[in-house]
Amino acid sequence: MQKGVLLVNLGSPDSPTPKDVKPYLDEFLMDGRVIDVPPLLRNLLVRGIILNTRPKKSAKAYSKIWWDEGSPLIVISERFTKKLREHTKLPVALGMRYGSGSIKEGLQELADKNVDEVLLVPMYPHYAMSSYETVVVKAMEEQQKHFPDMKVTTMPAFYSSPEYIKVLGDSIAEGLKDFEYDHVLFSYHGIPERHIRKSDPTKFHCKIDGTCCSINSVAHHTCYRHQCYDTTELIKAYLGLPEEKVSTSFQSRLAGDPWLKPYTDYEFERFAKEGKTRLAVITPAFVSDCLETLEEIAMEGDEEFKEAGGESFKHISCLNDRDEWVSLMAKWILEWEEQAKLPV
Numbered sequence: 001m002q003k004g005v006l007l008v009n010l011g012s013p014d015s016p017t018p019k020d021v022k023p024y025l026d027e028f029l030m031d032g033r034v035i036d037v038p039p040l041l042r043n044l045l046v047r048g049i050i051l052n053t054r055p056k057k058s059a060k061a062y063s064k065i066w067w068d069e070g071s072p073l074i075v076i077s078e079r080f081t082k083k084l085r086e087h088t089k090l091p092v093a094l095g096m097r098y099g100s101g102s103i104k105e106g107l108q109e110l111a112d113k114n115v116d117e118v119l120l121v122p123m124y125p126h127y128a129m130s131s132y133e134t135v136v137v138k139a140m141e142e143q144q145k146h147f148p149d150m151k152v153t154t155m156p157a158f159y160s161s162p163e164y165i166k167v168l169g170d171s172i173a174e175g176l177k178d179f180e181y182d183h184v185l186f187s188y189h190g191i192p193e194r195h196i197r198k199s200d201p202t203k204f205h206c207k208i209d210g211t212c213c214s215i216n217s218v219a220h221h222t223c224y225r226h227q228c229y230d231t232t233e234l235i236k237a238y239l240g241l242p243e244e245k246v247s248t249s250f251q252s253r254l255a256g257d258p259w260l261k262p263y264t265d266y267e268f269e270r271f272a273k274e275g276k277t278r279l280a281v282i283t284p285a286f287v288s289d290c291l292e293t294l295e296e297i298a299m300e301g302d303e304e305f306k307e308a309g310g311e312s313f314k315h316i317s318c319l320n321d322r323d324e325w326v327s328l329m330a331k332w333i334l335e336w337e338e339q340a341k342l343p344v
């Protein structure tokens with residue numbers, strides 16, 4: 001058998017214009033694992049309401065962060081893939097869940113190199129049905145439809161892997177080195193609270209207020225909230241950060257049902273009002289910088305915090321194509337290749 005690796009990230013529009021943002025958002029938001037309402041209602045909500053206004057607003061935001069080479073998320077993912085290829089003998093392909101450069105194309109690239117055993121790597125540290133799970137389901141659908149002889153193994157969510165915590169922790173330590181801070185905020189992409197209940201296989205464990213998280217449960221394998229708080233705690237311990245100077249919040253909510261709290265933008269205001277005027281922000285739900293980190297946090301967040309009375313604000317970059325992160329992924333791939341061992 002010939003082994004190979006498929007990395008999958010979220011994807012971006014082809015350009016920061018409403019014309020290209022609209023089809024991208026259409027594919028993204030029509031995914032039943034992202035907007036999880038019955039198909040007819042989803043169609044009405046997305047195509048009848050959201051897509052009338054959102055593409056223009058999103059395109060404006062994208063144009064603020066767009067690079068000469070393209071979308072930061074895509075460019076960074078490509079740089080990571082290129083470096084990773086230099087660290088492994090196996091063929092490595094890159095696919096996007098939405099937009100150009102699809103999962104099917106990634107699998108085809110591997111099939112053309114005679115790969116019939118694939119390690120699928122969703123580029124998300126945490127499990128959520130709207131991120132990790134939708135990648136796995138889409139890859140399995142494409143495999144069954146177009147590559148029936150291919151065997152696909154999935155890399156587990158690595159949010160608590162000690163090696164990942166070390167690499168992330170070291171990158172944060174570097175970011176904090178020359179920054180005097182009163183507080184360090186770990187801001188994760190939010191999801192509707194309903195998604196937590198839906199993903200709970202026991203249907204009764206997750207309480208969404210943290211009271212469940214110290215009780216060992218199979219639910220934690222698919223509890224995004226639990227996993228995010230775990231990453232914060234592990235990094236806090238690894239770096240020896242004082243308890244009172246660290247907290248967790250959730251960003252990027254869409255209007256509608258309640259999303260995971262506390263909300264990042266409310267926290268910015270609260271910290272400024274409480275006199276925590278020097279704020280560092282980490283965004284560990286993302287392995288690569290993207291719209292949600294570069295625009296929502298590094299630009300908008302900085303402005304909101306200072307308007308509320310904050311003095312200094314620092315967004316610490318995601319792992320991107322950092323050498324230690326590339327080396328760790330190459331190590332995990334080698335372990336899978338040689339011993340069928342996965343990080344967690």
Ligand SMILES: C=CC1=C(C)c2cc3[nH]c(cc4nc(cc5[nH]c(cc1n2)c(C)c5CCC(=O)O)C(CCC(=O)O)=C4C)c(C)c3C=C
Nearest residue numbers: 010011012034035058073128130131189191285290291292
């Ligand atoms: C119901 C809506 C959404 C859910 C649930 C959601 C979960 C989720 N998303 C990411 C990662 C990313 N999301 C990004 C952008 C983005 N997310 C949503 C909506 C939901 N995400 C929208 C509509 C957009 C597009 C931009 C906008 O209009 O605001 C991105 C950035 C993409 C880029 O091109 O840079 C990432 C990355 C995760 C990890 C997640 C669940 C945990």
Ligand SMILES: [Fe+2]
Nearest residue numbers: 189190252292
């Ligand atoms: Fe998102």
Ligand SMILES: [Fe+2]
Nearest residue numbers: 206212213226
């Ligand atoms: Fe919990």
